[in-house]
Amino acid sequence: MISIVDITKTYKKRPVFTGLSVEIAAGELFGLTGENGAGKSTLLSILASVLPPDAGEVWIGGKSVRQQGNEVKRLVGYVPQEVALYSALSGEANLMFWGRMYGLRGRELTARTTEALATVQMEDRRHDPISAYSGGMKRRINLAAALLHNPRVLILDEPTAGVDMASRSHIMDVLKEKSRQGVTIVYTSHHMEEIMACDRIGVLKDGTLAVSGTAGN
Numbered sequence: 001m002i003s004i005v006d007i008t009k010t011y012k013k014r015p016v017f018t019g020l021s022v023e024i025a026a027g028e029l030f031g032l033t034g035e036n037g038a039g040k041s042t043l044l045s046i047l048a049s050v051l052p053p054d055a056g057e058v059w060i061g062g063k064s065v066r067q068q069g070n071e072v073k074r075l076v077g078y079v080p081q082e083v084a085l086y087s088a089l090s091g092e093a094n095l096m097f098w099g100r101m102y103g104l105r106g107r108e109l110t111a112r113t114t115e116a117l118a119t120v121q122m123e124d125r126r127h128d129p130i131s132a133y134s135g136g137m138k139r140r141i142n143l144a145a146a147l148l149h150n151p152r153v154l155i156l157d158e159p160t161a162g163v164d165m166a167s168r169s170h171i172m173d174v175l176k177e178k179s180r181q182g183v184t185i186v187y188t189s190h191h192m193e194e195i196m197a198c199d200r201i202g203v204l205k206d207g208t209l210a211v212s213g214t215a216g217n
């Protein structure tokens with residue numbers, strides 16, 4: 001489902017990775033970890049078609065992130081590390097906004113918003129403005145926004161950072177269920193137990209990716 005072929009990325013002459021390749025199968029829950037600055041967010045932004053690689057190619061569902069970025073974005077739900085929400089609007093209004101951006105309208109938009117709020121257990125605070133949410137609640141709404149259009153691929157940059165333990169374990173359950181339904185998930189975390197729950201683990205270090213196990217396992 002995701003094919004990363006020999007990609008290179010350099011910031012101001014400092015290489016983040018050189019010649020990185022990996023295949024991620026449909027329905028796989030792939031955990032990515034590594035020290036601060038190892039390049040996890042950079043790799044995820046490339047997969048989400050937000051940042052181009054300097055060289056190499058990434059294919060998602062057979063589409064090139066370089067040449068078919070807009071089609072890739074339709075296939076992908078992306079949660080960046082920074083929370084991107086309108087603080088004056090309620091959680092529900094933020095989700096409705098994102099849903100419209102994904103082309104959802106009318107009853108479908110309302111139903112998907114309600115479903116996403118339930119998935120991240122935020123129904124009771126749906127009408128409160130984002131400015132009244134805790135950091136963990138904002139992360140949960142950000143994750144809900146990525147789920148709205150039922151994407152085939154989820155790219156999640158530390159979706160549980162700042163989230164309390166009970167909600168983290170609920171989010172992991174949601175991700176495992178999505179993966180069982182065939183959604184391909186690439187997920188970063190600094191929590192070892194969350195990484196260990198993945199089908200395969202990739203560790204980024206010194207510009208290379210060491211991967212445990214075999215694709216499809």
Ligand SMILES: Nc1ncnc2c1ncn2[C@@H]1O[C@H](COP(=O)(O)OP(=O)(O)OP(=O)(O)O)[C@@H](O)[C@H]1O
Nearest residue numbers: 011012016034035036037038039040041042043081
């Ligand atoms: N816009 C940028 N300009 C210059 N250098 C950058 C930029 N973004 C990231 N870097 C550098 O690229 C390297 C990888 O950063 P990245 O944010 O991908 O790491 P990370 O593994 O996600 O780290 P963390 O665990 O802290 O989130 C770091 O050395 C970082 O300083």
